[in-house]
Amino acid sequence: MTTHPDAQRAFEEMMPEPTCSVDPSGFLEMMVAGHIPAHAPLFTADQLRTAMQAVWDAATERAAKAWLPIETAPKDGSKFLAFRRGEVATASVFVRDDGEIWSFGRESAHVDVFPDIVPSHYMPLPEAPAAAIRGTK
Structure with a gap:
């Protein structure tokens, strides 16, 4: 700076x-x-x-809580925040016999069909607000 x-x-x-x-x-x-x-x-x-x-x-x-390399993201279908080409969205990935299925925002695709779906970085989702957990606003 x-x-x-x-x-x-x-x-x-x-x-x-x-x-x-x-x-x-x-x-x-x-x-x-x-x-x-x-x-x-x-x-x-x-x-x-x-x-x-x-x-x-x-x-x-x-x-x-910083951004982590996408290679270290969980591959069990759990959601996380992801960064891809200037966008941040919730994402997930899980492994099938025929490869990885990625979800980024509203997009989902097999990595072999649409390799650009894979984000570059991720971070775990933050905890929910205490009021949301208690069921109040």
Whole structure:
């Protein structure tokens, strides 16, 4: 991502680089251009580790929800979201003795007859909204 130089400069003026140090009691001290008083303990090393683990967990959870190669899609007829040439639709595939049958949106075809039906990427369907599960709007 490219940032416009004026926007970058304005951001740096508003949010200068923080300075950090660790005091003998194990507390991290941080000052951001006088916004946080000097020697005000903010986090212990354990608290920082916990926060960093939470960030890592969120990032890996998000990555797990990313588009995956279509070769790894389930081939048991279960539905998933699929991407094909700029379109996103529900899709499914199942294997028969004579090959794969793909469904993409409202289209269905044998892969040998219409190979372009196969999407390039997929992701599992998200969970249904809690209200839908409870039967309310």
